[in-house]
Amino acid sequence: MAALTVSGTVRVPGDKSISHRALICAALADGVSHVRNVLESADVRSTASVLHALGVAIPTLGPTITVSGSGLRGLRAASVALDCGNSGTTARLMAGVVAGHAFTSRFTGDESLSRRPMRRVAKPLEAMGAAVELTAGERLPMTIRGGHLRSITWSSDRASAQVKSAIMLAALVAGVDASVSEPERSRDHTERMLRSLGADVRVDGLSVSLGATRSLAALDVDVPADPSSAAFFAALAALAESGSIDLPGVCLNPTRTGFFRVLGRMGASVRVVEETERNGEPVGMLRVSPAGLKAVTITAQEVPSLIDELPLVACLAARAEGETHITGASELRVKESDRIAAVVANLRSLGVEADELPDGMRVRGSARTLKGRIATHADHRIAMAFGVLGAIPGNEIVVDDPDCCAVSFPDFWARLAHATNHPRGR
Ligand code: S3P
Numbered sequence: 001m002a003a004l005t006v007s008g009t010v011r012v013p014g015d016k017s018i019s020h021r022a023l024i025c026a027a028l029a030d031g032v033s034h035v036r037n038v039l040e041s042a043d044v045r046s047t048a049s050v051l052h053a054l055g056v057a058i059p060t061l062g063p064t065i066t067v068s069g070s071g072l073r074g075l076r077a078a079s080v081a082l083d084c085g086n087s088g089t090t091a092r093l094m095a096g097v098v099a100g101h102a103f104t105s106r107f108t109g110d111e112s113l114s115r116r117p118m119r120r121v122a123k124p125l126e127a128m129g130a131a132v133e134l135t136a137g138e139r140l141p142m143t144i145r146g147g148h149l150r151s152i153t154w155s156s157d158r159a160s161a162q163v164k165s166a167i168m169l170a171a172l173v174a175g176v177d178a179s180v181s182e183p184e185r186s187r188d189h190t191e192r193m194l195r196s197l198g199a200d201v202r203v204d205g206l207s208v209s210l211g212a213t214r215s216l217a218a219l220d221v222d223v224p225a226d227p228s229s230a231a232f233f234a235a236l237a238a239l240a241e242s243g244s245i246d247l248p249g250v251c252l253n254p255t256r257t258g259f260f261r262v263l264g265r266m267g268a269s270v271r272v273v274e275e276t277e278r279n280g281e282p283v284g285m286l287r288v289s290p291a292g293l294k295a296v297t298i299t300a301q302e303v304p305s306l307i308d309e310l311p312l313v314a315c316l317a318a319r320a321e322g323e324t325h326i327t328g329a330s331e332l333r334v335k336e337s338d339r340i341a342a343v344v345a346n347l348r349s350l351g352v353e354a355d356e357l358p359d360g361m362r363v364r365g366s367a368r369t370l371k372g373r374i375a376t377h378a379d380h381r382i383a384m385a386f387g388v389l390g391a392i393p394g395n396e397i398v399v400d401d402p403d404c405c406a407v408s409f410p411d412f413w414a415r416l417a418h419a420t421n422h423p424r425g426r
Helices: 016-028 042-053 088-099 119-128 161-174 189-196 227-239 258-265 303-317 330-334 339-349 380-390 402-407 412-420
Strands: 032-036 064-068 104-108 131-135 139-145 152-155 178-181 201-204 207-210 220-222 245-251 269-278 281-289 323-326 353-357 360-364 371-374 396-399
Touching (some): 016 161, 088 119, 227 245, 330 339, 380 412, 402 412
Antiparallel strands (some): 032 064, 131 139, 323 360, 353 360
16 A cells, blocks of 8 residues: 655645635725735635625635725615525624614525524624524524614623624624623634724633724735645645645634644644744744654633534544544534534444544544545535545545535645645545
8 A cells, every 4th residue: 555645835725714804804994905815715705795795895706805895884785685605604793794784684594504503693692782583593594683782791601703703793883892701712813803903802811802993994914824724734744654744824823723733742743834923813834744643632621723623633533543532512513514423423434433422522543444435414624524534545535525615625625636646536
């Protein structure tokens, strides 16, 4: 069996979370914003088209885009439903934005998004004074009647950047102040971006507050590479026999880099070769080389910093020595799919010993070759995580819906094939 040697540089696309926020802030700013390296993927297009439906002149996404802002309360009622596609970030962040506007908006989404919980954003927005109607008490379609919001102090029962951001954006648009606390720190891109545009944002432990804001300055931003996309190539390098992969320009915000810390604990060499700061976000080049991987334990406190990478950790665990335990991650059950059920069922179908826990999973590693067909449930991160395992020589893994990667990483398979010299869709 040929051994996998990796080398060279993989430039992954722009960060998805920062791309959504850059478009939203550009739409709400005064003046003309410039956004470079925005992620050109289906999820970010959903945010662009929702903003477009609300009257913002958002151009077709490209390497550099220019957006003429409408000001903080300048959006217009849409004449159509706001279709968020597969994107939870679009639905939840835009719910906050429209809640601050005195008109009615209706949100819809695809089958997966229509199953996901929305009450978590409806509750604080109602507490601020918006009227929110959900389907079956919890889901999309969701109708929001906004305007005249009051300030809020909200204690969130989960670490969710989408909930925190919805509240902050609603307060921003309404010109009131808001304070949100959460049990663990979730990604803080909204806070960093608003602060860099002149808003009064304060962080105190696990609480963040936003002072009443009159206007937002236009942005001039380079979106850094997405650590969640870089993670797949870091994992590939860790699983290889020899060599290393360089991942330049990656967002190294500590609320997003839990996966790289875990990869280091599993034994791989993960080095930050150069680090700088751009637009309030730490950015740097990662160099990852292989190692004999060991099992790892991940608990609640660490989960928010690698929530989207847990399927990939489980796939790595299948090749690591010992038993990996992931707990405190019940949020995985309400992502684009039930990622606990989907990951465990797929690992088992490949012959890996794995068990579901209510809030996580257990995976026992081995060196056996893995063969089978992966049911992605149209979930991009399931497809890509198992795609990495499938790229290891000897494994024969077919992913049932490779195209679902388009929501976050449209040319993932081409990049993977290039990094491994394997043809697509093995
Ligand atoms: C995101 C926040 C996370 C993450 C999602 C993107 C964001 O979700 O899983 O992929 O951009 O704010 P939660 O806020 O629901 O944890």
